[in-house]
Each structure stands twice: as structure tokens, then as C-alpha cells.
Amino acid sequence: MDARHRDVLVAVIREYVDSTEPVGSRVLARRHFPNLSAATLRNVMADLEEMGYLVQPHTSAGRVPTDKAYRFYVESFPPPSSKGVRPGDTLPPRPSGIDGFMERTSTHLSTATKLTGLLLAPPLQQTTLARVDLIPLEDDRALAVLVTDAGWVTARAVTLDPTLGADEVRAIGRELNRRYRGRTVRDVVDMEAEPSDPLDTLHIRARAVTEQIVAVLRDRTLYVSGAINMLDHPEFLNLETTRELLRTFEQKERLADLMTELAAGEGVNVTIGEENPVAEMRECTMITSTYLYRDQVIGILGVVGPRRLPYPEVISIVNETARHVTDALSRVRQDLYLPS
Numbered sequence: 001m002d003a004r005h006r007d008v009l010v011a012v013i014r015e016y017v018d019s020t021e022p023v024g025s026r027v028l029a030r031r032h033f034p035n036l037s038a039a040t041l042r043n044v045m046a047d048l049e050e051m052g053y054l055v056q057p058h059t060s061a062g063r064v065p066t067d068k069a070y071r072f073y074v075e076s077f078p079p080p081s082s083k084g085v086r087p088g089d090t091l092p093p094r095p096s097g098i099d100g101f102m103e104r105t106s107t108h109l110s111t112a113t114k115l116t117g118l119l120l121a122p123p124l125q126q127t128t129l130a131r132v133d134l135i136p137l138e139d140d141r142a143l144a145v146l147v148t149d150a151g152w153v154t155a156r157a158v159t160l161d162p163t164l165g166a167d168e169v170r171a172i173g174r175e176l177n178r179r180y181r182g183r184t185v186r187d188v189v190d191m192e193a194e195p196s197d198p199l200d201t202l203h204i205r206a207r208a209v210t211e212q213i214v215a216v217l218r219d220r221t222l223y224v225s226g227a228i229n230m231l232d233h234p235e236f237l238n239l240e241t242t243r244e245l246l247r248t249f250e251q252k253e254r255l256a257d258l259m260t261e262l263a264a265g266e267g268v269n270v271t272i273g274e275e276n277p278v279a280e281m282r283e284c285t286m287i288t289s290t291y292l293y294r295d296q297v298i299g300i301l302g303v304v305g306p307r308r309l310p311y312p313e314v315i316s317i318v319n320e321t322a323r324h325v326t327d328a329l330s331r332v333r334q335d336l337y338l339p340s
Contacts, residue, residue, distance in 0.1 A: 119222070128183065135169075159212065
């Protein structure tokens with residue numbers, strides 16, 4: 001593609017992103033290329049249409065960019081620096097604050113971009129257990145409280161032998177804490193695969209809780225913020241299209257799988273329109289980035305919006321937010337305590 005065709009294509013994309021209306025040659029001549037005639041611009045746009053970068057939705061209308069055009073735009077222009085878009089300067093000192101931090105981060109992504117913000121928290125199996133507590137509840141249930149070295153606190157009800165008293169439940173909790181503290185979920189699984197002493201009643205009782213704890217460690221949490229923002233874009237005025245999209249946002253496990261599939265390695269990934277493997281998302285663009293803990297990818301965040309986006313600006317916000325989350329997690333206090 002020569003320089004003139006490139007400049008015209010970029011102008012069409014930017015004009016369409018700003019106006020939401022098909023772009024005609026007269027608009028380009030008036031706003032972007034005063035030294036070129038409308039006829040010359042029509043010829044260039046016709047060439048770009050033949051090349052698959054533009055499409056004319058109606059015979060009498062101007063032209064709009066295709067997915068191929070947006071892909072060219074994304075790969076041709078590095079995002080600008082994005083100062084002042086950080087969701088916060090520090091994490092709360094207690095590990096119970098990290099869930100809130102993650103939720104605020106997804107809200108920040110939504111607010112800063114006016115799109116739908118997403119944040120996939122890591123399964124706890126990717127971190128190390130710093131503390132395990134078992135708190136008696138009524139009947140045959142107890143509350144298993146898991147704290148990781150990254151600062152996440154997760155509390156889930158588990159089922160126990162109904163004949164156990166409160167003191168016995170607490171003893172099992174101490175045994176779980178003794179065995180699992182400083183261990184990864186892989187360590188826990190490997191340890192429980194080993195034969196146990198049939199005379200060690202406490203270990204046998206603790207082992208009955210292990211499977212339930214491992215299931216908790218493998219859970220993933222997906223925060224979705226600002227889904228209603230999609231209604232502000234003319235691409236989603238069709239009620240059926242919007243209903244299907246919002247239904248997809250509610251299917252969090254499916255959306256988490258999609259984010260994981262699209263996030264290849266570190267850094268930002270942009271999936272545009274028909275590139276999306278989920279049919280209900282093919283009117284959308286998804287921009288995601290991984291974030292790290294101890295130099296390992298542990299989670300994904302990003303946004304979903306229409307294909308018609310100010311790509312450099314949105315990519316910059318997503319990238320900067322991922323860097324901030326990585327930095328914030330690196331500063332989590334290691335002397336973890338349960339909230340009082």
C-alpha cells in the first residue's frame with residue numbers, strides 16, 4: 001500500500017470512529033485532504049474497497065472500515081503513552097482488600113474507556129497458600145478460609161462429619177494449616193495422593209476436607225463492569241444482537257475461557273470482529289492484556305467494545321492498567337493476616 005492509500009485509509013478509520021457515519025469523499029476532502037479533489041479520493045477509496053479495507057454499506061452511502069482495515073490500523077500505530085489512567089496508587093494493606101482492588105480495576109477499565117471492563121483473577125492454584133483456617137458453622141458445615149501469598153482471601157463452606165464438635169473442627173483446621181501452609185495446589189494434590197496412616201484419625205478427617213479445598217483453589221473469578229455501556233454504541237441498537245451479547249457476559253465461565261484462549265503470552269492482544277471464535281462476539285473487539293505476579297502470568301484484564309474504537313487510546317489504557325496491577329501485586333505485604 002502506498003502512502004496516499006495509507007493516509008486515506010487512516011483518515012477514513014478516524015473519521016468513522018469519531019462520527020459513526022459512513023465516510024464520503026467530500027468529507028475527506030474538506031476535513032483531511034484540501035489539496036485533493038473529491039474525484040481523486042473516490043478513486044483511492046474504490047481501490048481500498050477492492051483491497052478489502054473498506055466496504056460501502058449502501059450504494060449512495062460513504063464507506064466504512066472492515067476488520068482488515070482495523071487490523072492494519074492496530075498494527076501500524078503504536079499506542080500513545082497513557083499517563084493518569086491508573087486505577088489507584090496503592091493496595092489496601094490487608095489481603096481482604098485485593099478482591100476489592102480487582103473489582104475496582106475492572107470498573108476503572110469500564111469508566112476510562114466507556115466500554116465493558118473485564119478482569120479475570122487467577123485461580124488460587126497458581127499461588128502459594130499462606131494460611132488455612134477452618135471455622136465451625138452449624139450442623140455438618142464449616143467455613144474454610146484460604147489466604148494466599150499474593151494476598152487473596154477466599155472463604156467457602158465445606159461439609160464435615162456431623163458428629164464432630166467445634167473443638168475437633170478447629171483441630172482439623174490447625175492440621176490443614178500445618179500441612180498446607182507454604183504449599184501450592186499441586187503440592188497439596190501430590191501430598192494427598194500418598195498413603196495415609198489409618199491410625200492417624202486427625203489426618204484422615206483433614207483429608208476429607210482436602211478435595212473440597214482443592215476445588216476452591218481451582219475456581220476462577222471474572223469481574224465484569226459496565227456491560228450497559230454497550231447500549232451507548234449505535235452498533236448495538238439491534239435488540240437481538242445486544243441481548244445475545246449481554247447473555248454472553250453473564251456466562252462468565254465461557255467468557256473466562258475465551259479470555260484465556262485469546263491471551264497468548266505476555267502483553268496486549270487485540271481480537272477484532274470475525275477473528276473472535278465466539279459467534280455472539282463477532283460484532284465486537286476484545287482488547288486484553290496479561291498481568292504478572294513474581295514474573296509469572298497469573299491473570300488477564302481488558303475491555304470489550306464495538307469494532308469501531310479509538311484503538312491506540314484504548315490499547316494504551318489496557319496496557320497501563322495491566323502494568324499497574326502487576327506493580328501493585330508485587331508490593332503486597334507478605335505478613336498476611338485474616339481481617340478482624
